[in-house]
Amino acid sequence: MVIDLTPEAQPLSGALGLELHGFDLSQTLTEGQVASIRAAFNENHVLVFRAQSLTTEQQMAFGRRFGELDTHPFVNGSSQHPEVLEIVTEPDDRTNFGGGWHSDVTFLDEPDLGSILYAVELPPFGGDTLFANQHAAYDALSETMKGLLDGLVGLHSAGPQYGAGGYSTKSKTMATKNAELAAKVVEHPIVRTHPETGLNGLYVNQAFTVGIKGMKKDESNAILGFLFRHAVREHFTCRVQWRPGTLVMWDNRSVQHYALHDYVGQRRHVRRITVKGDRPR
Ligand code: SIN
Numbered sequence: 001m002v003i004d005l006t007p008e009a010q011p012l013s014g015a016l017g018l019e020l021h022g023f024d025l026s027q028t029l030t031e032g033q034v035a036s037i038r039a040a041f042n043e044n045h046v047l048v049f050r051a052q053s054l055t056t057e058q059q060m061a062f063g064r065r066f067g068e069l070d071t072h073p074f075v076n077g078s079s080q081h082p083e084v085l086e087i088v089t090e091p092d093d094r095t096n097f098g099g100g101w102h103s104d105v106t107f108l109d110e111p112d113l114g115s116i117l118y119a120v121e122l123p124p125f126g127g128d129t130l131f132a133n134q135h136a137a138y139d140a141l142s143e144t145m146k147g148l149l150d151g152l153v154g155l156h157s158a159g160p161q162y163g164a165g166g167y168s169t170k171s172k173t174m175a176t177k178n179a180e181l182a183a184k185v186v187e188h189p190i191v192r193t194h195p196e197t198g199l200n201g202l203y204v205n206q207a208f209t210v211g212i213k214g215m216k217k218d219e220s221n222a223i224l225g226f227l228f229r230h231a232v233r234e235h236f237t238c239r240v241q242w243r244p245g246t247l248v249m250w251d252n253r254s255v256q257h258y259a260l261h262d263y264v265g266q267r268r269h270v271r272r273i274t275v276k277g278d279r280p281r
Pocket of ligand 1: 097259
């Protein structure tokens, strides 16, 4: 397929990410524009659009061009639109939402396809988001390690984050709910095949992957510990520096991300929507 990336596009790093110019996302995009964005998304995994001016409804309308919007099972959405998370870090917060390497909601049977984040209020410094390409991380493994991982099943749970006393329930600004449901464990392949590109990638993350099916704790800890470190080595990463009006969309089937909290004493507010995904295979 010929991708029409008019008028220009700049890579964010050698590993993943593309900044696209020439789109006004507040307007209804043509089918051709959506196809271009989807092709660029599949190829680059993280897309950055600058200088947008979007109401919540316009951001949601843009997201719906890529699928049905999801509602977070454990974090309260906005009162008007449950699908919308207002992600706020206050100046005196000691933790931030998304502050650690993860892929969104892998504790669901059908984790989200992707997330779309829009800058509402930014700190005067810091607050970047890092992304890591999980296809590149998989490709860099030895054939022997790939053979070992092939067929292994990861166990994922929201418990450590959203269960009673979990890390995220301590946030002052992001209200959580349904803690009693967070202990559920779901199974996903450790090597996931992307449903649109057919690329293999690692599909484990330190926030939600709690074990490997059929292994003793020490065994799975050893393998997962290696994978958690390997998957986010810096040459698989890119970094998004937010500016007013920046919108970023990322492919949860292909990347992990990390919201840096290096702006203590300052406020940061971004608005997130997510697009429903399918069962990992
Ligand atoms: C998230 O993990 O969805 C938040 C990312 C960010 O705030 O940059």
